[in-house]
């Protein structure tokens with residue numbers, strides 16, 4: 001038996017023993033947590049407060065069970081050995097001895113795990129060896145060592161193929177996996193950065209931006225308890241993408257991260273096709289629309305006029321000046337038109353009661369003076385009021401003093417008062433406000449003076465037109481203006497494919513993150529047809545100023561060097577300033593198959609059949625213009641591959657990709673060359689392009 005084989009077998013069995021004991025411990029901890037939860041739920045609650053407490057405790061334990069169960073797959077993946085012989089195992093979560101809290105497994109996010117990711121032969125950080133473990137279920141199938149301090153390998157070491165190469169060439173499953181075992185130093189540096197503000201990551205296709213974003217989210221939850229308490233939100237471009245990344249955080253022991261598209265964040269239910277025309281969508285993405293909606297609200301608050309209300313037999317009148325004072329005070333007191341309307345109403349009612357008191361006082365004084373002049377009697381002295389007042393005595397209030405609190409309460413509930421307030425400060429509904437702008441050419445002209453007439457005509461719509469995706473940020477903006485800031489905000493927000501966001505969408509995101517702590521990743525060369533910003537400064541400065549730190553990733557972990565070379569000219573055309581990424585792997589050269597138009601469907605089916613026969617079990621993606629999807633689906637090509645419209649390919653990846661009719665993708669929608677660039681960079685191994693000869 002060759003020597004390396006012997007040492008590998010030995011190393012595997014040593015690790016297996018340790019790994020098995022960790023799994024036993026994990027199973028024990030899960031059983032304990034389950035038993036605790038059952039115990040908590042079985043405890044009778046004597047009061048509502050006890051019941052609430054019990055629910056909270058049960059929920060916390062359910063979270064803990066989820067966290068422990070999530071760590072099952074690949075619980076431990078690394079080991080670091082110091083030069084002095086001390087060893088630490090690194091895993092998805094931390095596990096400690098019960099008695100003295102000694103670490104048996106170090107959470108990958110802990111400081112102690114840093115050298116696993118950061119040590120290099122030049123900076124070994126005190127390490128002699130870094131070991132990667134590969135597990136299948138609970139069994140160690142291989143180990144692979146890197147020696148970092150320049151010492152020669154011994155019988156205990158298994159210096160082998162890099163685990164990164166193995167991870168990168170592994171078959172894709174259609175769902176992204178955590179890369180926690182093989183995070184690279186450049187990625188780790190960003191993930192662990194202490195910076196709590198806005199971290200921006202730019203990088204070409206496959207450079208690990210999504211990996212960094214999601215592991216950063218997990219790190220934030222671990223390292224910044226305040227942000228963790230306030231919650232973490234991950235925003236992605238569409239449901240398909242969110243599904244693709246959905247397993248990563250749970251597998252890192254994090255189940256409490258909210259995930260949403262911008263459309264979902266707006267909380268407006270829409271059905272059917274919600275993609276509107278791109279030129280209108282681009283315009284609706286401009287921050288001018290925020291100004292226009294604010295202007296429209298302002299008009300509705302700025303109605304001048306006086307205020308008259310009947311109280312019993314009396315008509316009480318407030319001057320326009322008094323109304324304006326109440327309006328200014330209401331606006332300063334609270335955000336949101338409707339909540340401020342309530343304050344405005346209360347202030348008007350206060351002013352009404354103050355006026356009544358004033359008028360009543362004046363009236364009574366007048367009566368007193370007239371009576372004294374005519375009868376010579378001082379009525380106050382006569383009724384003993386003046387004396388009681390002077391003595392500060394308690395006793396029945398004089399008849400003419402008003403019960404102002406009761407009047408105030410009555411007035412706040414009074415339909416007449418509400419009608420009078422409605423004239424000065426109408427209650428608003430966010431959707432109606434947006435429609436009031438978009439259905440009225442006059443309002444568009446008044447509130448969007450920077451747009452040309454032609455642009456404004458693109459925005460004009462009918463009152464019954466359905467909402468589109470581009471309307472969502474307008475509805476959100478309107479909700480913010482009308483009802484105040486969103487109730488649910490987050491301590492940290494992660495945005496993937498952030499190049500897609502319009503100014504109006506950025507406003508949506510930023511208002512959900514009061515602490516302005518974010519991780520934003522994207523690539524402007526992959527921008528879709530609605531995005532208008534061409535770099536981070538342009539996209540972010542209106543919302544975040546210069547408060548962001550930009551990192552660049554330059555190594556593509558997905559595609560081969562051959563595939564990257566194939567798209568180099570295209571990249572030069574769509575993003576001349578961008579440095580192409582370099583790949584760690586080489587593989588097959590991309591292939592091109594050409595067909596006459598009427599043979600296209602047959603050629604696609606033939607290609608897919610051939611590929612799935614040659615590479616059984618591999619994940620094959622067909623990327624085509626959106627308009628071609630239904631035809632391909634009808635042809636039952638889904639049996640062999642997943643059909644993805646080019647508009648939804650961002651962020652996804654497959655072992656092999658067939659790109660159908662690049663010309664059609666380019667011309668299908670504006671910015672089509674960028675769609676094609678995305679499509680051509682989705683394969684980890686093989687790329688075939690089917691082109692159509694001109695008829």
Ligand SMILES: Nc1ncnc2c1ncn2[C@@H]1O[C@H](COP(=O)(O)OP(=O)(O)OP(=O)(O)O)[C@@H](O)[C@H]1O
Pocket residue numbers: 164167168176177179182183184187203204205206207208209210211212523526557558650651652653
């Ligand atoms: N350190 C790593 N270890 C193992 N796999 C990695 C690592 N970094 C990235 N990958 C893998 O490389 C592929 C591309 O990564 P990712 O999707 O994060 O790139 P991206 O920059 O977001 O790409 P795109 O711009 O195309 O959306 C994924 O399969 C990911 O799991």
